[in-house]
Amino acid sequence: MDDTNTVFQGALDNHVGLIKQFKGVPGVKAERLAEGLEPQHCALSLVGEPIMYPEINKFIELLHGKGISSFLVTNAQFPDAISNLVPVTQLYVSIDASTKESLKKIDRPLFKDFLERFIDSLKALSAKRQRTVYRLTLVKAWNTDELDNYAKLVSLGKPDFIEIMGVTYCGESKASSLTMQNVPCHEEVVHFVKQLTDRLDEYEIASEHEHSNCILIANTKFKVDGEWWTWIDYPKFHQLVKVFNESQKTFSAEDYMAKTPPWAVFGAKEQGFDPVETRFFRKKQKDIGGC
Numbered sequence: 001m002d003d004t005n006t007v008f009q010g011a012l013d014n015h016v017g018l019i020k021q022f023k024g025v026p027g028v029k030a031e032r033l034a035e036g037l038e039p040q041h042c043a044l045s046l047v048g049e050p051i052m053y054p055e056i057n058k059f060i061e062l063l064h065g066k067g068i069s070s071f072l073v074t075n076a077q078f079p080d081a082i083s084n085l086v087p088v089t090q091l092y093v094s095i096d097a098s099t100k101e102s103l104k105k106i107d108r109p110l111f112k113d114f115l116e117r118f119i120d121s122l123k124a125l126s127a128k129r130q131r132t133v134y135r136l137t138l139v140k141a142w143n144t145d146e147l148d149n150y151a152k153l154v155s156l157g158k159p160d161f162i163e164i165m166g167v168t169y170c171g172e173s174k175a176s177s178l179t180m181q182n183v184p185c186h187e188e189v190v191h192f193v194k195q196l197t198d199r200l201d202e203y204e205i206a207s208e209h210e211h212s213n214c215i216l217i218a219n220t221k222f223k224v225d226g227e228w229w230t231w232i233d234y235p236k237f238h239q240l241v242k243v244f245n246e247s248q249k250t251f252s253a254e255d256y257m258a259k260t261p262p263w264a265v266f267g268a269k270e271q272g273f274d275p276v277e278t279r280f281f282r283k284k285q286k287d288i289g290g291c
Helices: 004-020 030-036 056-065 079-084 100-107 114-126 147-157 186-197 234-247
Strands: 041-044 069-074 090-094 131-138 161-166 203-209 214-219
Touching: 004 056, 056 069, 056 234, 069 234, 079 114, 090 114, 100 114, 114 147, 131 147, 131 186, 147 186, 161 186, 186 203, 186 214
Parallel strands: 041 069, 069 090, 090 131, 131 161
Antiparallel strands: 161 214, 203 214
């Protein structure tokens, strides 16, 4: 196994190498290119299970030492690793299904005791003080009719946020039987979210990102004087982590929350698109299966 410093430096070098390839590409803004060469955030997700890395805590500390925030996604199969994890900026647990049968169908778990591991992982998540998120990916005809069971899982893990998005179709694959017919429209995602929120205490729909087909449900503790504070104050987070590393003084998600901009609040006409940015549309819209 490569040592943590080698992995960390390799990740930084590879990132910078990829970004440099965009230099001179039409439409790439110079200031954005410069930003990309100085990474400020790290998503530990997508491929594999990052929490299985034996030196994950040291890797996270290296990130924070460079002023890089940490967004870690786990598949809820390693409860002890969740319990032993150092503070991260935001800890996600993938909740792809809410019953044993659908979980086995969608996630294809490796362990025979996958359900017990799943439940114990959610219990471990409830004990974390920093930002925690359930990530639900909706797959039409697979997991969109399990509302009551999802609500029970929320009461178990008590996440700060529930991020719900429609599955992204990435083309045909031997490893997946998904088709465009399994991709829910944004309106269908909104409908599901409203039904789920009606089943939850102390949670409301807070934010929307229509062009990502994503909705955010938040615990009402992030609603201050009628306004949502679901964003992250990154400088404050790094200050709190520094104090934690020096004194083990813990901190909570509320300690580094930031106010949600009006255009990102659910119900805003912008539907989550920053009005200072320029949005480009295809001249000819592709047929995406009726969505």
